[in-house]
Amino acid sequence: MTITVDATPVLPAGTWTIDPVHSQVGFAVAYHVGTFRGSFSPLQAKLEVGEDGNAKLTGSVPASGVKVQDENLAAHLQSPDFFDAERTPEISFVSTAIRPSGEELEIDGELTIKGATLPVTARGKVGEQKQYMERPYFGLELQAAIDRTRFGLNWNNPLPNGDPALADEVAITAELFLTREAVR
């Protein structure tokens, strides 16, 4: 087994797809006294990088693929109170501009949740490229923050002191494990 390390160019050219087992999209939102986290699977994503460096990232998850630690809560999240998975089955992202800067990058794009499409900017880090059995890999970690109510996810419940139980701002993270066909 050999692992070689490149001096990675920012976003190497090619059509990159994700390894779905090692990639994930998660969310975190302040709830009551702590932070509530969940994830979505299966994730589909593709990064296309031209020889000129122009790049486009697309991705989607099924709204019915929301994963939390209680099946009843997962059902509530899929209901019309939240994602309405029956009527709007897909959550998707399409980038409109990618600005790499060293190991870091900014991605502007359009995020569609519950049928509402809104601009969002994600920031993140490009991992170094590695090669295993002639197949290249690299990681991409992204973070973004959205206001869930702008997408129509308005559920809340006041606590006894009158404060809302669930915050409007939701942090989204994507950890992408990207690979492409072996270069012969």
Added chain:
Amino acid sequence: MKILAIAGSLRRESHNRALLLAAGELLPVEVDFELYEDLRSVPPYDQDDDLEPAPLAVMRLRAKIADADALLIATPEYNSSIPGQLKNALDWASRPLATSVLRNKPVAVIGASTGAFGAVWSQAELRKVLAATGARVLDVELAVGHATERFDELGRLGDTDLREQLHEVLDVLHIAVQPAETAAAA
């Protein structure tokens, strides 16, 4: 299209039952309208009894909800909220939450009361409860206040405005049971 109508009051001469019957009269003949008459038989919710098979009245209620394309629920107002028997029946119907017959079910809430406000607080509470069960709660309201004066001797809704509002509620219910793409576009 099949609508199951549920009155939150058990009383034989219930205004909410009358309101539902008035709604049934307004619907076109091709709509199958059934008034649920068995609310009294649903036992108090007890997790010890929440087994398979469920109690007979619960089984029947769940089957009727599953069979309906939409629900129309008319609630009175008891102490600013919904009657215990209605909440109890919804609690039974909502179990197990992840796969319950109420999930994604289009529901319109209406209400009548003898007071001036037509059970508006109770309707709000009912919408909250239904949303928590995963139902598709429609953004409609019909508040029939002073209910003792609203129905004629044949049980018909006398007021033209109220009849028109009830029509609108039924239209929204009709749109909501269309296939997802059509409803989303409407």
